[in-house]
Amino acid sequence: MKNKIISFLIFFYTGISLALPFKSCEEEENYIEYLINKKDWYRAITEVLRATWYCPSSKIANRSDLIISQIYLKAEKPQLAERHLFSWLSTTQRHEEKILGKLLLCNIYEKEHNWQNALTIIEDISFTNKDLETKRIMKICELKLKTFDPQRKGLISKLKKNIPEDIYIRHKKEIEFLEQKEKESFSVKQKSIFLNYILGIIPGLNLIYAGNIKEGLITFTSHIAISGLLVWSISTERWPLTAVLGVTVINWYTYNFKRGAEFITEYNIQNKEKFCISFSLPFQY
Numbered sequence: 001m002k003n004k005i006i007s008f009l010i011f012f013y014t015g016i017s018l019a020l021p022f023k024s025c026e027e028e029e030n031y032i033e034y035l036i037n038k039k040d041w042y043r044a045i046t047e048v049l050r051a052t053w054y055c056p057s058s059k060i061a062n063r064s065d066l067i068i069s070q071i072y073l074k075a076e077k078p079q080l081a082e083r084h085l086f087s088w089l090s091t092t093q094r095h096e097e098k099i100l101g102k103l104l105l106c107n108i109y110e111k112e113h114n115w116q117n118a119l120t121i122i123e124d125i126s127f128t129n130k131d132l133e134t135k136r137i138m139k140i141c142e143l144k145l146k147t148f149d150p151q152r153k154g155l156i157s158k159l160k161k162n163i164p165e166d167i168y169i170r171h172k173k174e175i176e177f178l179e180q181k182e183k184e185s186f187s188v189k190q191k192s193i194f195l196n197y198i199l200g201i202i203p204g205l206n207l208i209y210a211g212n213i214k215e216g217l218i219t220f221t222s223h224i225a226i227s228g229l230l231v232w233s234i235s236t237e238r239w240p241l242t243a244v245l246g247v248t249v250i251n252w253y254t255y256n257f258k259r260g261a262e263f264i265t266e267y268n269i270q271n272k273e274k275f276c277i278s279f280s281l282p283f284q285y
Contacts, residue, residue, distance in 0.1 A: 025051065025058045032060070032067070041075035063088070066097075069104060078111040099125055103283060106139075115276060119143035134167050139283050141178055145185050146276040156182050174281055181279055188275045190268045196260040203256040210263035219256060226252065 028051045035044035045068050052061040060067065065088035072081035085108065089101045102121050109118035122140055127133040141159055144152050156179040160168060168175065191210065200206035204220025207213075230245040 025055045025060065028055070029060055036071060036074070039074075041071050044071050065091075066101065066104075069108075073104070073108060073111065076111070078108045082108050106283075110280065113273065113276065115143050115146040119147060130164065130167060131170070134163050134171060135281075135283055137163075138171065138174060138178065138281055142181075142279070142281050145178070145181055148185060148188075148272065152182060152185060177279070178281075185275065189271050191264045193261055193264055196264050197257055200253070200257045200260055203252060206256065206260035207263065210260050211267055212263050215259075223249075223252065223256075 028047060032044050032047045032051070035041075035047060048060060048064050048067050048071070051058060052064045055061055065084040069081040069084040069088065072078070072084065082105065085101055085105050089098065089105070092098060092101065102125055106118045106121040109115070109121065119140065122136060122143065125136060127136060137159060141155050144155060149155075156175060159178075160175060163171075195209065196206045198206075199209050202220070203223040204216045204218075207216030207219055210216075226245060226249060230242065230249060233239075233242040233245055
């Protein structure tokens with residue numbers, strides 16, 4: 001809904017701006033840069049669209065979708081940036097521009113914490129320049145750590161062996177930093193789903209293990225009460241009540257196992273996410 005409102009506002013302001021006197025293409029380019037530096041994102045997009053209308057063969061017009069996607073990315077609107085970037089990548093033919101677009105798309109996926117898609121994009125690029133290629137491989141290593149690749153052990157050691165010594169010296173700090181993060185990736189706290197089902201035999205214990213102590217204690221107390229009532233109904237041969245309580249206990253177990261698994265999954269995801277957002281290597285092309 002918010003994206004639709006933003007699109008409407010840009011459309012509205014573009015309509016107004018088209019009625020205003022137009023500067024030269026060079027002045028318009030400087031003005032767009034001024035608005036971006038001022039962080040007036042939506043007005044900058046409006047001016048890009050205006051320049052595209054008045055100067056269809058200009059540099060701005062040819063790269064309008066790329067410029068707009070960069071502005072949206074700076075405005076922390078990765079979904080809108082992605083839409084314009086895909087549009088630009090489908091039209092541009094120049095190899096360098098495609099690489100630039102893919103790197104920007106990788107940046108967008110990183111902003112969205114979509115590490116797997118970012119990894120797929122960066123693996124699809126290659127450079128003849130050894131320094132840039134080393135940066136790309138370092139970025140691949142970073143994203144493999146963030147996707148918790150099962151084969152990530154020894155990843156940075158392989159990187160160190162496969163790059164020239166002069167480039168290693170230049171990027172020594174970043175490589176050592178990645179090596180430290182590789183070790184940390186194996187110590188990210190994770191709770192066991194299997195243990196959830198073992199502890200869940202006594203409802204509530206698995207929820208306490210998962211970290212939801214309050215709900216775990218309530219579940220445990222309630223289960224003791226219902227189990228006691230079930231035993232009483234059997235001993236007094238109140239079979240209709242026994243049937244109702246029996247179905248309740250079965251449903252209770254099912255819900256308890258599911259609830260515990262949800263808490264543990266959420267806990268594990270949050271811990272992995274904390275690790276992933278704790279570091280990022282810049283990639284400038």
